[in-house]
Amino acid sequence: MQLLVCVTLVSAFAVYVSGAALDGPKVGLAWANGNNIPLTNFLTPHVGAIHTWSPHCPDGSNSIQCYQMLWGADSGRITDFNNTVKPAGGNKNVILGFNEPNEAGQSNLSPQVACIFWHSIIEPRAKEGYTLVSPATSNAPGGIQWMQQFFQCCSDCTVNAMAVHWFGTSVSSFESWVSQWHVVFNNRDVLVTEYGFQDFNGQQHSADEVVAFYKSVGFIPSPQSGNPAALMTADGQPTALGLMILNEAY
16 A cells, blocks of 8 residues: 655646555646646656646646546536547556535535446446546545545445645644545555645644655555645745655655
8 A cells, every 4th residue: 555645836836646446656746737837847757647637638738647636526527528538558657536525615415426426427437447546525524524425335445545625734634634545545655745834833844744654654655735825836846845855865
């Protein structure tokens, strides 16, 4: 089992770690910059994947895995997903589920509705060779309960790994949160597809602790995202912290 971590830079860039079909470098990019910022400066030997909160892959990403996402269940996103996602192959072998369905300002889906759309839209992709990653709830108190209810109505769903988000200021709370998901959901690999420390004070120190945690566990395999402001400069270059994470051997 592995851990994958994504770090988010300014407009959005993330770093992550992977396992199983997610095997490979543990650093991934959560990228909301489209083709406006070249990927060149962010592709190191430790970067293995990218996701864009959509089924689309930016230019220059063919050398790493592109994790395609069904962000929400509205008709426009479903049509875009169905038209864009082809049978697995090349650098497209992983599908990420809904984005923060437990939040009204995000995909905003009940566990029951999410289950219906998982069955009809995402589940068939398992037969096309995809590794399927769960919806990613926020780290609000009800996140785990939402996911437990999702599995109650989706007990026959293929979910190969868990995606989680975490934002806060305590490294120990982050470690506890990620480990809890691993244990509660049958020791599945955990992909931290978004994370960040809301308090910028001591950001470098916190990053060091998180990197140490990523190295110490074997169950985190996918994009883990981090503090946007600290990782990318205004002109689209990695900051010193961004370079540290991109060049770390996990």
